[in-house]
Amino acid sequence: MKLHKGNKKENSYRNLAVTTSWDDGSVSDIKLSNLLEKYSLKATFYVTKSYSYLERPLTSEEIIELGRRHEIGAHTLIHPDLDKISIESAESEILGSKEYLENCLDREIKMFCYPRGRYTDEIKSIVKKAGFSGARTCNHGDFGILNDPYEWQITLHASNGSPLMTVRIWRMNHIPIRSLIDWEIRAKLLFDLALEKGGVYHLWGHSSEIENKDEWAKLERVFAYISGREGVNYLSNSECLEGVLGCRYEK
Numbered sequence: 001m002k003l004h005k006g007n008k009k010e011n012s013y014r015n016l017a018v019t020t021s022w023d024d025g026s027v028s029d030i031k032l033s034n035l036l037e038k039y040s041l042k043a044t045f046y047v048t049k050s051y052s053y054l055e056r057p058l059t060s061e062e063i064i065e066l067g068r069r070h071e072i073g074a075h076t077l078i079h080p081d082l083d084k085i086s087i088e089s090a091e092s093e094i095l096g097s098k099e100y101l102e103n104c105l106d107r108e109i110k111m112f113c114y115p116r117g118r119y120t121d122e123i124k125s126i127v128k129k130a131g132f133s134g135a136r137t138c139n140h141g142d143f144g145i146l147n148d149p150y151e152w153q154i155t156l157h158a159s160n161g162s163p164l165m166t167v168r169i170w171r172m173n174h175i176p177i178r179s180l181i182d183w184e185i186r187a188k189l190l191f192d193l194a195l196e197k198g199g200v201y202h203l204w205g206h207s208s209e210i211e212n213k214d215e216w217a218k219l220e221r222v223f224a225y226i227s228g229r230e231g232v233n234y235l236s237n238s239e240c241l242e243g244v245l246g247c248r249y250e251k
Helices: 029-038 058-067 085-106 121-129 164-172 183-197 207-212 218-224 238-248
Strands: 016-024 044-046 073-074 109-113 134-140 153-154 198-204
Touching: 016 029, 016 183, 016 238, 029 044, 029 058, 029 164, 029 207, 044 058, 044 109, 044 134, 058 073, 058 085, 085 121, 109 121, 121 164, 121 238, 134 164, 134 238, 153 198, 153 238, 164 183, 183 218, 198 207, 198 218, 198 238, 207 218
Parallel strands: 016 044, 016 198, 044 073, 073 109, 109 134, 134 153
Antiparallel strands: none
16 A cells, blocks of 8 residues: 655645554444544544443444444453463453454454553464454554554553653653643644654544543544645554555655
8 A cells, every 4th residue: 555645735744644543342432433434534443342341332233334434453352451361361362352353244354452552472472373464552652664563552542541641742752741731732733743754643542431521522623633634644553554564655
């Protein structure tokens, strides 16, 4: 997949890909899917089979409907911390989630996401052997091209839940101090920086958290801000990964 160069009038930056991902498989993913489509944004929804923490997990019928519009990725069956259970149980969770979703959707599931971002080298190896093309973590990074597709980082969490994470993002990217106030401000400032630097802008979150905190208007403002930019590539996680690894961005 070729990643296109930006319009020089609007963008003097190197190539930029924008992708989003949303974890757990909550019923609120349906509402989120509609909002993504309103702004022509692509996403990968990492879905569990049964996660008791959710307001309500998606049914198989709802997963099928969501999969008609967006990419579906695996997120284990019941959302355990993979580094805290036996390696046999971890393997069962990883392989079982892939099998469950592929049977449900009747197509290959390419992407995996580690629950709560917890993994080890052994767990990463299981994910790779299972046939996934890549795996997303909860690690924050800059906009650089990923070196290991099974340790894919994100740019920003759509949440104010972790002050430590907020400070780390601020320090790492050298963005204005007002970014510490709210994730909406961070999202927009980081997007401006991504336009200058190029690479990958990856927004991650949970629709259940957006619902619980009633932040739909905030999320929509962010979507409106990052969408519709000429020369920017709007991709699902697997499309982004394939594009990055396939052509490494034109020079």
